[in-house]
């Protein structure tokens with residue numbers, strides 16, 4: 001009996017380890033479909049425990065910086081043209097910006113589990129988008145994909 005419980009616990013630990021994914025997001029000057037200055041993908045749905053790795057594919061000073069994270073989650077800030085891996089430890093919506101190109105709408109949204117802070121994220125995105133010079137609708141389009 002005790003042995004069976006130990007075995008079940010081991011299996012649970014192992015499957016959790018296997019299930020955690022590393023999702024790669026490319027930071028691009030020339031993106032797919034003729035889009036300029038994008039994260040690809042720019043809507044990233046993950047599970048809590050997954051890691052999101054931002055890769056500078058084309059040197060242009062691209063950065064990955066959190067603009068908003070759920071309560072209790074750690075914000076992050078990568079240096080320009082630098083790779084960063086972010087472990088997602090809290091559920092909710094994360095807003096991401098490229099500091100150099102934020103005014104041009106280089107943004108992304110991460111959803112982990114339930115979007116517990118969606119209203120807050122929408123408000124922050126609206127404030128932020130108001131200061132953009134182009135692609136002002138990107139955050140809206142991304143947040144519309146949050147389910």
Ligand SMILES: [Cu+2]
Nearest residue numbers: 062098101106
């Ligand atoms: Cu950029």
